[in-house]
Amino acid sequence: xxxxxxxxxxxxxxxxxxxxxxxxxxxxxxxxxxxxxxxxxxxxxxxxxxxxxxxxxxxxxxxxxxxxxxxxxxxxxxxxxxxxxxxxxxxxxxxxxxxxxxxxxxxxxxxxxxxxxxxxxxxxxxxxxxxxxxxxxxxxxxxxxxxxxxxxxxxxxxxxxxxxxxxxxxxxxxxxxxxxxxxxxxxxxxxxxxxxxxxxxxxxxxxxxxxxxxxxxxxxxxxxxxxxxxxxxxxxxxxxxxxxxxxxxxxxxxxxxxxxxxxxxxxxxxxxxxxxxxxxxx
Amino acid sequence: xxxxxxxxxxxxxxxxxxxxxxxxxxxxxxxxxxxxxxxxxxxxxxxxxxxxxxxxxxxxxxxxxxxxxxxxxxxxxxxxxxxxxxxxxxxxxxxxxxxxxxxxxxxxxxxxxxxxxxxxxxxxxxxxxxxxxxxxxxxxxxxxxxxxxxxxxxxxxxxxxxxxxxxxxxxxxxxxxxxxxxxxxxxxxxxxxxxxxxxxxxxxxxxxxxxxxx
Numbered sequence: 001x002x003x004x005x006x007x008x009x010x011x012x013x014x015x016x017x018x019x020x021x022x023x024x025x026x027x028x029x030x031x032x033x034x035x036x037x038x039x040x041x042x043x044x045x046x047x048x049x050x051x052x053x054x055x056x057x058x059x060x061x062x063x064x065x066x067x068x069x070x071x072x073x074x075x076x077x078x079x080x081x082x083x084x085x086x087x088x089x090x091x092x093x094x095x096x097x098x099x100x101x102x103x104x105x106x107x108x109x110x111x112x113x114x115x116x117x118x119x120x121x122x123x124x125x126x127x128x129x130x131x132x133x134x135x136x137x138x139x140x141x142x143x144x145x146x147x148x149x150x151x152x153x154x155x156x157x158x159x160x161x162x163x164x165x166x167x168x169x170x171x172x173x174x175x176x177x178x179x180x181x182x183x184x185x186x187x188x189x190x191x192x193x194x195x196x197x198x199x200x201x202x203x204x205x206x207x208x209x210x211x212x213x214x215x216x217x218x219x220x221x222x223x224x225x226x227x228x229x230x231x232x233x234x235x236x237x238x239x240x241x242x243x244x245x246x247x248x249x250x251x252x253x254x255x256x257x258x259x260x261x262x263x264x265x266x267x268x269x270x271x272x273x274x275x276x277x278x279x280x281x282x
Numbered sequence: 283x284x285x286x287x288x289x290x291x292x293x294x295x296x297x298x299x300x301x302x303x304x305x306x307x308x309x310x311x312x313x314x315x316x317x318x319x320x321x322x323x324x325x326x327x328x329x330x331x332x333x334x335x336x337x338x339x340x341x342x343x344x345x346x347x348x349x350x351x352x353x354x355x356x357x358x359x360x361x362x363x364x365x366x367x368x369x370x371x372x373x374x375x376x377x378x379x380x381x382x383x384x385x386x387x388x389x390x391x392x393x394x395x396x397x398x399x400x401x402x403x404x405x406x407x408x409x410x411x412x413x414x415x416x417x418x419x420x421x422x423x424x425x426x427x428x429x430x431x432x433x434x435x436x437x438x439x440x441x442x443x444x445x446x447x448x449x450x451x452x453x454x455x456x457x458x459x460x461x462x463x464x465x466x467x468x469x470x471x472x473x474x475x476x477x478x479x480x481x482x483x484x485x486x487x488x489x490x491x492x493x494x495x496x
Contacts, residue, residue, distance in 0.1 A: 009389075009397050009415060010325040010407055017325070024326040032332065042359045115432065115478040116471045117439030120450050127454065128463030209344035216443050223347055230354075237355040244343045244351060251342035 053235055057242050062229075069225030070246060076142050076221055077208040083147035084207065085200070088154025093184060095159050106155070113152040121145035122213050138219045146210050150203065157199045161192030198265070201258035205251050212247075222246060286469050289456045296452025297473050303370060303438040303448055304477070308431055310374025315381025316420075320411055322386055333382070340379035345440050348372050353444040369441040377434045384426040388419035421492045428485025432478045449473055 013021060043049045056062050094106030122145045125136065136144065165188050173183030193200075214221035220228070222243055230239040286293070321333035340348075352372045353365065363371075392415050400410030420427075442451035453470035457463050 009323055009411060011401065013325060021326050024324075025328045028326060028328045028332065032328075042361065046359045048359055112471075112475065115436075115475045117436045117450060117474060119439040119442055120453070120467065120470055120474070123450065123454050123457075124463070124467050127457055128467055131461065131463050205342070209342075212344035212346040213443070215346055215350065223344070223350070227350075237351070237358045240347065240351045240355055244347050247343045247347060248339060252338055255338075255342060 048237055053238055056233065056235065057238060065229060066222065066225060066242070066246065069220060069222040070250075072219065072225075073208065073211050073214070073221040076139065076146070076211045076214065076219065077204070079139075079143045080146040080150060080207050080211070081204050083143065084150035084154050087147065087151035088158050089189070091151060091155035092158035092162060095155065096162050098180075110152045110155050113149055114156075116149070118145060118149040118210055119213060119216065121149055122216055126217060138217060142211065142214050142217045142219045142221070146207060146213070150207050150210070153203055153206070154200070157196050157203060158192060160199075161196035162188055164195055165191045195265070198258045198262040201254060201261065205254045205258070208251060208254070209247070285456070285460050285462050285465055289460070289466075292452050292456050293449070293469065293473070296447060296449040296470075297477075299366075299447065299452075300435070300438055300449040300474075301477065303366075303373065303441060303446070304431070304435045306370045307373040307377060307438065308434050310370065311377035311381045311430070311434065312427075314375055314378025315383075315385050316416070318378060318382035319385035319389060320416075322382065323389055323411070325407060337379045337382055340376055345373070345376050345437055346443055348376055349440055349444045365444070365446055369438075369444070369446050373434065373437060373441070377430060377437065380430050380433065381427065384423045384430060385416075385419065387426070388421075388423035389415055390419075391422045392418045418494065421494050424485060424489045424492055428481060428489070431481045431485065435474065435478055435481065 010017070040049070047053070091106045091110060094102040095110065097103050097106075122142070125141050125145050129136070162184075169187050169191065170180075170183055173187040174180065176183075178186065211221050212223040215223045215227060218224060226239045226243040230236040233239070318333045318336050321329040322337075324330060349369065349372050352368050356363065356368065389411075396414055396418060397410060400414040405413065438448055439450040441448055442454070445451075447455065449470055453466050457466045460466065
């Protein structure tokens with residue numbers, strides 16, 4: 001991946017270029033060091049580096065509380081991904097359907113929802129629906145708006161996948177006597193889903209990030225748990241930094257998974273070749 | 283419908299603030315993204331690593347966490363900045379990570395011959411990036427940048443959660459005063475759709491003007 005970009009803008013460096021690169025490296029390290037020193041001084045001047053402000057995060061009860069929040073985050077994200085993914089498949093099938101009565105509503109849903117912020121939908125569920133007698137439990141107050149808004153994104157991903165499957169696949173299914181619906185379900189969709197798997201994982205990271213809106217809903221996911229914790233122990237900056245770190249570790253692992261899947265797909269040899277290769281490579 | 287006309291000024295202010303947040307953040311994101319993308323294609327390994335770390339860290343933590351951390355955390359270490367400024371900076375840096383990825387894919391789409399020609403003319407790395415590669419690379423990613431603009435618009439709503447009274451927060455305030463939610467939220471939604479429609483049109487026009495067919 002980095003090979004083409006590095007080939008584009010510079011050649012194998014000669015002695016002068018190597019010296020220049022060394023100077024740039026030293027400068028970059030100095031600047032980064034200065035920035036870190038500045039940040040640390042700012043922390044220290046305000047007493048935020050004191051050991052007893054960080055020590056709680058080495059203790060188990062604190063982590064047990066945060067992991068409890070993380071579990072709620074994962075639960076909400078999993079439910080939202082399942083609902084939005086299912087709705088996404090249905091909407092994508094609607095958008096490629098030959099019937100205009102399915103195509104237009106599905107298209108309208110995707111186009112409208114894509115341009116409305118998730119937080120606005122959260123506010124609708126939080127403050128508007130109860131006025132009309134629909135007061136959902138907290139979990140669903142977070143999950144429903146996230147599902148509604150992410151369904152559009154999943155629909156676009158699945159539609160791109162369906163589009164990428166060669167026409168002949170559908171035609172072959174029809175030629176075998178399958179109905180259009182069954183040909184879609186048995187022939188086209190499985191191939192489409194496999195091709196867009198990396199995008200699905202990336203979008204799932206997006207959903208997981210969106211669950212931080214539990215902060216607004218007061219659903220006790222990771223960020224809201226952090227808010228409660230910070231109100232209680234007054235270690236505000238420490239708490240939120242730890243929470244950012246937890247999000248970073250989880251999402252970076254998922255993003256890495258998406259990249260691995262993508263790389264594997266790009267160079268996917270046939271199954272027989274793949275089985276033969278591991279013995280050939282040490 | 284009276285609810286809307288009675289509160290037109292609140293909606294107007296909210297819409298204006300959303301537009302300001304979006305445009306300023308977009309400008310910031312474009313600058314941050316171009317700088318980070320340039321770092322990621324530079325011959326200096328430390329800069330490449332720093333650019334990659336920037337994108338990873340910014341993209342993998344929710345925007346709301348960054349906003350909360352900046353708005354409530356920075357005063358704790360003695361940095362007092364206004365709410366609006368903080369929000370603009372945070373959204374800029376966050377969207378900057380996505381912009382950097384888009385710009386980098388644009389840079390990678392420039393044929394290798396262009397970079398080689400620039401070097402053959404004796405241009406340095408910075409010169410060939412600034413004068414030859416970036417102008418072409420940016421023109422190929424107008425559409426992705428347009429999508430980032432719409433994403434930025436959607437994300438400015440997050441600032442409502444930390445107390446910026448932009449469109450979403452304004453709608454919510456009007457609703458708390460008037461308690462006729464449907465019209466109020468539909469109006470806010472329509473305003474967002476209109477804004478992103480506008481962005482779509484601008485992107486389309488720029489695309490027609492600048493796009494390079496390969």
